[in-house]
Amino acid sequence: MTKKLNYTELLGVLAVLLVLAGLPLMLWHWRTTALPNRYLPGTKIINLTAIAPGGIWTEELVVGYGYWWKHPTRARDINLEQGDHVVLLLHSPDVQHSFSIPDLNIGPVEIHAGHTVEVEFIAERAGEFPFLCIKICGKDHGRLEGRFLVAARQDAVENSAAR
Numbered sequence: 001m002t003k004k005l006n007y008t009e010l011l012g013v014l015a016v017l018l019v020l021a022g023l024p025l026m027l028w029h030w031r032t033t034a035l036p037n038r039y040l041p042g043t044k045i046i047n048l049t050a051i052a053p054g055g056i057w058t059e060e061l062v063v064g065y066g067y068w069w070k071h072p073t074r075a076r077d078i079n080l081e082q083g084d085h086v087v088l089l090l091h092s093p094d095v096q097h098s099f100s101i102p103d104l105n106i107g108p109v110e111i112h113a114g115h116t117v118e119v120e121f122i123a124e125r126a127g128e129f130p131f132l133c134i135k136i137c138g139k140d141h142g143r144l145e146g147r148f149l150v151a152a153r154q155d156a157v158e159n160s161a162a163r
């Protein structure tokens, strides 16, 4: 014999289902729609995560338990184009790191474990711009470096050739 749910129980079940389905949906919406639309169209959004063991900057998302077995790809060279509006989302899953692009006078930007820090800049000049961690964060600290390679914009190249 089955007992029919009364109105209050039904409401409770609905509330639980709403939370179970609604929260992940809201998070998904935030990640895919709300977050990218916070920036001007054409903005290059680059995720950079610093990982202390191995001294790796990676563009991959490294969170939670994945940290222990994931082998993220090292981001050595990040290609940009002159004039690009760049938003860096800096993240650390382990210890406190300190981000800097010395040639662009950016940093030191403290990245606390578990937090994401936003750094915004415009790649005005073409060239190579090393980025690195400038806080001793472990034995592989020295390997936490990479480069932004800013390619000269085509019309800028033509302008300088015409002169």
Ligand SMILES: [Cu+2]
Residues within 6 Å of the ligand: 097, 098, 133, 134, 135, 136, 137, 138, 141, 142, 144
């Ligand atoms: Cu470091």
